[in-house]
Amino acid sequence: MCAITAAARGRKVLVLERANKVGKKILMSGGGRCNFTNLHITPDRFISANPHFCKSALSRFTQWDFIDRVEKHGVEYFEKETVNGLSGQLFCRESSKLIVAMLMDECLKAGVEIRLNCEIVNLVHREGCWSIGAGGETSTQPGRATGDGFRLTTNQGVFTSAALVVAAGGLSVPSLGGSAIGYELAERFGLRTLPTRAGLVPFTLTDTMKDVCGRLSGISTEVQLATSSQGFREDLLFTHRGLSGPAALQLSSYWSPGEHIHANLLPDQQVPELLLEWKQQNPKTLLRTQLDRLLPRKLVRELENLYWPDLAETSLAEWPNARLESASRQLQAWPIKPAGTEGYRTAEVTLGGIDTRELSSKTMESAISGLFFIGEILDVTGHLGGFNFQWAWSSGFVAGQSV
Numbered sequence: 001m002c003a004i005t006a007a008a009r010g011r012k013v014l015v016l017e018r019a020n021k022v023g024k025k026i027l028m029s030g031g032g033r034c035n036f037t038n039l040h041i042t043p044d045r046f047i048s049a050n051p052h053f054c055k056s057a058l059s060r061f062t063q064w065d066f067i068d069r070v071e072k073h074g075v076e077y078f079e080k081e082t083v084n085g086l087s088g089q090l091f092c093r094e095s096s097k098l099i100v101a102m103l104m105d106e107c108l109k110a111g112v113e114i115r116l117n118c119e120i121v122n123l124v125h126r127e128g129c130w131s132i133g134a135g136g137e138t139s140t141q142p143g144r145a146t147g148d149g150f151r152l153t154t155n156q157g158v159f160t161s162a163a164l165v166v167a168a169g170g171l172s173v174p175s176l177g178g179s180a181i182g183y184e185l186a187e188r189f190g191l192r193t194l195p196t197r198a199g200l201v202p203f204t205l206t207d208t209m210k211d212v213c214g215r216l217s218g219i220s221t222e223v224q225l226a227t228s229s230q231g232f233r234e235d236l237l238f239t240h241r242g243l244s245g246p247a248a249l250q251l252s253s254y255w256s257p258g259e260h261i262h263a264n265l266l267p268d269q270q271v272p273e274l275l276l277e278w279k280q281q282n283p284k285t286l287l288r289t290q291l292d293r294l295l296p297r298k299l300v301r302e303l304e305n306l307y308w309p310d311l312a313e314t315s316l317a318e319w320p321n322a323r324l325e326s327a328s329r330q331l332q333a334w335p336i337k338p339a340g341t342e343g344y345r346t347a348e349v350t351l352g353g354i355d356t357r358e359l360s361s362k363t364m365e366s367a368i369s370g371l372f373f374i375g376e377i378l379d380v381t382g383h384l385g386g387f388n389f390q391w392a393w394s395s396g397f398v399a400g401q402s403v
Contacts, residue, residue: 001393002165002374004103005400007110014159015107016118016152023100024176025169029389034096036070037063037393038386039079039088046391047253047381049194053356054380054391057364061397063390073102082234089385115156122153123164123185125368149370163370163403167396170350170376171196178344182377183353189368192355194379198347199253202244203261203338210339212302213238219296223247224264230254233267238299241342250384252341253351262333265295271328275316279324283317287327290316303330349388353379363402364395372399 007013021027026034038045041063043055067090070077076093092098107114150164168182183193205213216238223236225247237245251261266274278290287308291300304312307330311319344350356379359365364372374395382388 001103001396002167002372002400002403003112003114004106004110005397006403007107007112009401011403013110013112014161015112015114016120016154016159017114017116018119019177020117022104022114022116025173026100026103026389027096028176029096030091032096033091033093034099035080035089035091035386035389036077036099037066037090037390039063039090041387041390045383045387047199047351048356048379050356050379053359053361053378054394056361057394057398058390061394063386065397066390066393069102069106070099073098073105075099075102087385117155119155120152120181121155124151125149125189125371161370163372165364165372165374165399165403166377167374168377170353171344172198172347172350172376174344178350182373186354186358186366186373186377189366189371191358191366191368194352194355196350196352198341198344199351199381200249200348200384201252201341201343201346202239203242203248203252203255203336204340204342205242205336206339208306209336210242212306213242214240216296216298216302219298220245221265221296221299222267224267225251226262226264227251227254227256227259236263242338243336246384249348253349253381253383255338255341257340258337260335260337262335264332265299265334266331269294271332272325275324275328276321279316279319279321284315286313287316287319288312291331303334306330348384349381350376351379351381353377355379362398364399365402370403372403374399 003013003015029035041058043051043058046054048054075098077090078093080087080089080091149162150160152159152161166182166185168185169178171180172178183196186193217240218238220235220237222233224231224233225236226232230251232247232250234246234250236243236247255261278285282290288300288304308323308327311323341347354373354377358367359373359378364374366373375392376388378395380391382391
């Protein structure tokens, strides 16, 4: 997006891509259909230590601007439906390859050159003070870039330029090229970075709860999943390692290690009143018989074994009201303590990154003249559902207008 925008202004643009093909993350996203944006893009759906930073870029290149490009290229798309209605998430009807093809077509028309399998060996700024070498080692020896501002030594030759845009992504999914090179480069140039961690990532569990999730692996149910400060109503998926699905992924970006999370398994119900009503109207039935109508049967059995095994075969008429109150709490706020997350290996994004106070929110340029940073590498992380792609398009666009 940055290259397309800059080249359309008449700039000569070279993209150095270390992978063997472009857009690998685009290609694998959304189950191969690419959730390319969301209809409900607002700044409050992004996490940052500097929450106002994203507002300018998001307002100058909106979801509607990207949708307009998609439509001009004839890419058919649809809005994903959820249990509660439409979600705002937009996906390609056919394949994510169409988004990559669209961007490549615009690059071609604008005259952008792209080099694949290109590794940076050394980068020197014209001031002669900073460089980054292979393996991340620091060099402070003078080494001026002749003529233009930056000199890059790569495995495909030496390039000089007046401006450099770093769109190196974060640490997530290293198998697709995620690495720390962008953070290392920023730090070599004296820019502050904030601690990074995996975001939009499944939770892992240990001991009893891991065994429970293993037996429930593959089962999904809609819940309200929350920490003490944030909650999401989405589908929760049980896995052999722990918890996944949209609810877990969303909450992982707000969870702190050691913190409990709570699952409301019946978010549409006033559970204490519901259980008492069942006791009065269906006194001869078992609790699991009633719950089976609202929750997956295997999940009900696991809850029964965990919390009321002594009353499993007892009719509701014989349940003490105090035990019904206890069961309602377990159903409305099932306490779970994650051991951790699956980490960068399966994370969709990287939280933290380059401190946005080091950059102009209007241009993405740093205090180093001609040095820009865009996308996931910055301390701006969107919610699940197309928000991080929109941040890539928006931040790339505003940088392309200024580079």
